[in-house]
Amino acid sequence: MKQKSTIKTIRPSGKREESFFELVYEVARQIPKGRVTSYGAIAACLGTKLSARMVGWAMNGAHQVRPKVPAHRVVNRLGILSGKHHFGPPGKMQELLEKEGIKVKDDQVVDLKKIFWDPAKELI
DNA sequence: ACGCTGACTATTA
DNA sequence: CTAATAGCCAGCG
DSSP: OOOOOOOOTTOOTTSOOOOHHHHHHHHHHTOOTTOBEEHHHHHHHHTOGGGHHHHHHHHHHHTTSSSOOOGGGEEOTTOBOTTGGGSSSTTHHHHHHHHTTOOEETTEETTHHHHBOOHHHHOO
């Protein structure tokens, strides 16, 4: 897999392109500080719960999207920091989470059930 | 237009 | 937990 970025069409300069990604970004920005959510939860909120992969794919472009998207608050259903390697320097994602009060142990969020934020219920 | 890829999830073994 | 399989869908060559 030597694929490079490939994400560019998501942000046409000067034109607000409403795509699947934009919806993911909006939901991700709504995540309260000190809380986390899963790709499946976001996907479910968008109506495409069967396509959690697309959420992760969207997060891939979140780095270049403004305003910044708290992708570090998005983990997989087990609370594992599956996207830490895409965050740039490995360990940065965990550092950000711990900075917000989220405990991370062995690349996995502690007390996931307590800090889990469901967009389908909290965000209407 | 077709095939490949991917930061997921669920199920089965 | 791991490994394999299947489903899902947008973007790119």
